[in-house]
Amino acid sequence: MxxxxxxxxxxxxxxxxxxxxxxxxxxxxxxxxxxxxxxxxxxxxxxxxxxxxxxxxxxxxxxxxxxxxxxxxxxxxxxxxxxxxxxxxxxxxxxxxxxxxxxxxxxxxxxxRGPVRDALTVFDENGAVLMAPDVVWEALLARDWPRLFLDLRPRWAEARLLICGHALLEQLQQPRKGLTAHVWRAQAEITSMAALDAWLAGQLQPERLARKPFTPLPVLGIPGWCPDNQRPGYYDDERVFRPSRALAQSA
Structure with a gap:
């Protein structure tokens, strides 16, 4: 190892x-x-x-x-x-x-695999759980990367992300810009691993998984997770920070 x-x-x-x-x-x-x-x-x-x-x-x-x-x-x-x-x-x-x-x-x-097994595999391999203020989560869902990572940069001090996908953890031994987690939102009040474990076990229901309750998050965009993301233009790379269809159509 x-x-x-x-x-x-x-x-x-x-x-x-x-x-x-x-x-x-x-x-x-x-x-x-x-x-x-x-x-x-x-x-x-x-x-x-x-x-x-x-x-x-x-x-x-x-x-x-x-x-x-x-x-x-x-x-x-x-x-x-x-x-x-x-x-x-x-x-x-x-x-x-x-x-x-x-x-x-x-x-x-x-x-x-079918929708439930597919969702389980995605989360097991590449999942993460985010505890964050509403405004951070809303910007993430909208894939409004400038707002998420620039306008709301100070609010990330109130957020916590636990990567629990073991394949993503393995890949982060050699981090690269495009690595992306499939994120599930948890309650901000959860502060311990044991509490998060109990909460997540309760959330894992077939009907919820079939709807894939995750959203993509390029993890090296998170403030403090990569020195390069302080540089101008870092978030302009649409190969990694792909805009939502709604934002792309309104541009």
Whole structure:
């Protein structure tokens, strides 16, 4: 496992959990062993981690976790971050897994996942939760990037973003401008990881997921998350900061 800069704003919420797990990996332990060692007293409800080889050929990954309460884990950064999210948001991850397994049981595993599984996969891989003032959220929904990141720049001091998509966390080891989270809004009053875990688990309902209650947020646009975003013209790059159709038509 490569070193991780836990002072980076996207990794900082995971530092307390992650630094010890990473140290065990760097000392020669397999990722699943290091994650299991960190489970006490933070054990996810009924879930432990095991080597990837325990997943039988042809068995769906999500169903295996649901039925056997073991998360197959490879020795790489992708599964390291997945394990951290299991430790930090155990009830939300368990709920996502339950919904995935239910969808697989009902519809099987085909070329298309269906709207609920698709939304679950997007959020599991690239999700984030934003706690922010109304004006910040409204500008984000409108994809009004100049207002969101320039006019409202001081209001970001009142906002908190937790990246919980493990693939996005992996990619942020080498941050680049285009990295984008699929953001779900949470109540601003939520201040702890445990409270956020309980809240998010309750929000994960099939009918809500089918509507994809997320909105895209280029994370390196967030004030304080990238020195370059203080430079003039940073937000003019429409390959990353794509305007909404409404704003584009009114321009």
């Amino acid at each position: 490569a070193p991780i800069d836990w002072a980076s704003p996207w990794f900082l919420p995971w530092r307390e959990l992650g630094a010890g797990v990473l140290a065990r990996c760097q000392a020669g332990h397999a990722v699943h062993e290091a994650l299991n060692a960190a489970r006490q007293p933070l054990a996810p409800p009924g879930v432990r981690f095991g080597p990837q080889q325990m997943l039988p050929a042809g068995e769906p990954y999500e169903r295996h976790i649901f039925e056997r309460a073991v998360v197959p884990t490879r020795d790489n950064a992708h599964d390291f971050f997945n394990g951290l999210v299991w430790l930090g948001l155990p009830h939300a991850k368990r709920r996502m897994n339950q919904l995935q397994a239910t969808e697989i049981l009902a519809h099987g595993v085909g070329a298309a």
